[in-house]
Amino acid sequence: MASSNQVLVVIVVIAVATVLAAPAAALAADLLVGGSQGWRLDFDYDDWVEENDFIVGDTLVFKYAMGQHNVVQATAASYAACSQGNSLQVWSSGDDRVTLNTSGPWWFFCGVGDHCQDGMKFNINVLPAVVLSPSSPPTRDQGGGDATGLAGAQGGGLAAAGLAAAAGVAVVAALLF
Ligand SMILES: *[C@@H]1O[C@H](CO)[C@@H](O)[C@H](O)[C@H]1NC(C)=O
Ligand SMILES: [Cu+2]
Secondary structure (H helix, E strand, O other), rough: OOHHHHHHHHHHHHHHHHHHHHHHHHHEEEOOOOOOHHOOOOOHHHHHOOOOOOOOOOOEEEOOOEEEEEEEOOOHHHOOOOOOOOEEEEEEEEEEEEEEEOOOOEEEEEEOOOOOOOOOEEEEEEEEEEEEEOOOOOOOOOOHHHHHHHHHHHOOOHHHHHHHHHHHHHHHHHHHO
């Protein structure tokens, strides 16, 4: 029953979605915490968090002079209290790489001196890696994050552009038939 036009449109929709989604799924980013000057005091980490996407598989890179700072991965409560008591992990090499291997909230602060109280802290929400390509369904099983993950997938803008393009083609298809 399908006309050749319909078949063509379906092929175009799939091709556009696949091409635009593929790089979104493949990239795992190294994210330099604090930007080019690294992990330090007197930096707006909330701003930095807002400007970045955090996807499972990405790696946070903390660069600082060893001994001047450290990196504490905290729980929500210990983060709020700037307390190292229940730290999940601590790094102190000055060139610390933390791969974000689970989705959900992660909390970090500097455990040296009063640096945490002085604002050397941030928390992020790590989104599941989602593959948009119809030929490769998502394999992650962290619950509940799918819709958010789509919106925030690596290169979110690119993925969004892919969705927008696919939606546009779909609208054209709907108008044609
Ligand atoms: C994530 O990485 C940490 C540190 O390498 C490891 O201890 C933990 O088991 C990993 N979690 C998962 C879910 O793989
Ligand atoms: Cu510090």
